[in-house]
Amino acid sequence: MRSRFFPPVFKGRLHDARTATSIGRLLGVAFVVCFVTGLISHVMQHPPAWAADGLPSRPVWGYRLTQGLHVASGIAAIPLLLAKLWAVYPRLFVWPPVRSVRHALERLSVAVLVAAAVFEVATGLLNTTQWYPWPFSFVPVHYAVAWLVAGSLVLHIAVKAPEIRAHWSRRSPGTLALPEEDGPDRRSLLAAVVAAAGAVTVTTVGQSLTPLKDLTLLAPRHPDHGPQGLPVNRTAAAAGVGRISAEHYRLTVAGPRPFTLTLDELRGLPQHEAELPIACVEGWSKSAHWTGVRVMDLLALAGAPPHARVRVVSLQTRGGYGVSEMGHEYARDPLTLLALHLNGRELAPDHGYPARLIAPNRPGVLQTKWVGRLEVLS
Numbered sequence: 210m211r212s213r214f215f216p217p218v219f220k221g222r223l224h225d226a227r228t229a230t231s232i233g234r235l236l237g238v239a240f241v242v243c244f245v246t247g248l249i250s251h252v253m254q255h256p257p258a259w260a261a262d263g264l265p266s267r268p269v270w271g272y273r274l275t276q277g278l279h280v281a282s283g284i285a286a287i288p289l290l291l292a293k294l295w296a297v298y299p300r301l302f303v304w305p306p307v308r309s310v311r312h313a314l315e316r317l318s319v320a321v322l323v324a325a326a327v328f329e330v331a332t333g334l335l336n337t338t339q340w341y342p343w344p345f346s347f348v349p350v351h352y353a354v355a356w357l358v359a360g361s362l363v364l365h366i367a368v369k370a371p372e373i374r375a376h377w378s379r380r381s382p383g384t385l386a387l388p389e390e391d392g393p394d395r396r397s398l399l400a401a402v403v404a405a406a407g408a409v410t411v412t413t414v415g416q417s418l419t420p421l422k423d424l425t426l427l428a429p430r431h432p433d434h435g436p437q438g439l440p441v442n443r444t445a446a447a448a449g450v451g452r453i454s455a456e457h458y459r460l461t462v463a464g465p466r467p468f469t470l471t472l473d474e475l476r477g478l479p480q481h482e483a484e485l486p487i488a489c490v491e492g493w494s495k496s497a498h499w500t501g502v503r504v505m506d507l508l509a510l511a512g513a514p515p516h517a518r519v520r521v522v523s524l525q526t527r528g529g530y531g532v533s534e535m536g537h538e539y540a541r542d543p544l545t546l547l548a549l550h551l552n553g554r555e556l557a558p559d560h561g562y563p564a565r566l567i568a569p570n571r572p573g574v575l576q577t578k579w580v581g582r583l584e585v586l587s
């Protein structure tokens with residue numbers, strides 16, 4: 210049933226395998242960086258049993274770098290993915306639509322790849338703006354679909370290997386047959402695609418790469434905007450933390466020798482300083498100057514064994530992230546503080562007054578605010 214209009218005929222010279230390969234190469238790099246840094250983020254935030262006690266607390270900027278790269282590569286992938294889909298969409302209309310079982314399976318795997326890839330960049334982008342217009346929870350679904358992308362991408366590259374090889378470089382044998390005049394068009398298209406990816410990167414990456422902070426035209430966060438020059442993800446009001454008064458605040462440390470401290474007693478313990486970033490999973494990060502009591506000192510007072518894990522419990526009454534745990538590498542790191550001061554001033558209520566956890570190389574979501582209790586776990 211070939212009508213006059215269907216299937217459509219594409220005469221554009223840029224919808225060919227050479228263009229698809231050139232863009233696919235860039236997109237592949239973005240996806241690999243995004244996938245690997247995403248796996249790192251997942252293990253850091255939800256350590257499986259085998260990793261729970263082996264996660265390193267150094268380098269202090271580790272998670273800041275990997276999560277900054279995760280969000281930046283995901284954002285750069287958006288124009289690359291759109292360009293790639295534009296280059297190959299005429300293949301949607303191949304005729305006949307199915308030639309063999311093998312052909313059907315190949316088309317099915319491309320459908321899975323496209324759907325999963327679009328899903329990942331779309332949900333990831335909306336997560337950076339904290340907008341969740343869907344009925345499932347973001348983290349487990351974004352994580353599971355990442356494996357779908359990875360699996361179907363490996364399959365896609367394997368199936369297309371001969372074509373990719375033939376069109377990998379300008380001197381590849383497969384491209385010799387192309388008319389000369391295609392060169393300038395293709396170069397313009399690729400330059401535009403690279404420029405678009407560069408533009409979205411430069412106008413968002415400053416939310417984490419602070420020297421570029423004044424170019425964050427498209428980023429949901431400016432790293433300076435917030436009390437004490439630091440962004441806030443969940444305010445005290447949103448977490449259902451009322452006014453915490455200095456007289457009534459108590460810190461409880463549960464362990465072999467449990468004890469409770471008033472805020473004045475906490476201030477009376479040796480104070481230490483650390484320059485450490487908050488690195489939010491949503492892609493913004495900022496370094497700050499923290500002062501407070503070392504968690505290792507509190508654990509020593511409580512008689513904790515050297516390899517103890519620690520649970521940190523917030524006074525918040527609403528929402529998630531009120532409890533976090535850390536392995537002994539974090540608990541024993543001299544830079545891990547129960548911070549009382551931020552950038553030289555008492556913590557603002559939204560930053561966790563009167564006390565919040567700050568540890569090196571740790572996802573922001575685990576830097577628990579409004580800490581009321583530390584529990585030594587065996």
Ligand SMILES: Nc1nc2c(c(=O)[nH]1)N[C@H]1C(S)=C(S)[C@@H](COP(=O)(O)O)O[C@H]1N2
Binds near residue numbers: 443489530575579
């Ligand atoms: N108790 C508690 N602590 C919390 C949160 C929270 O919702 N509740 N949010 C976390 C998240 S997601 C981040 S990124 C950091 C942000 O810290 P800040 O608001 O001081 O910048 O706090 C973390 N600590």
Ligand SMILES: [Mo]
Binds near residue numbers: 488489490573574
């Ligand atoms: Mo966060």
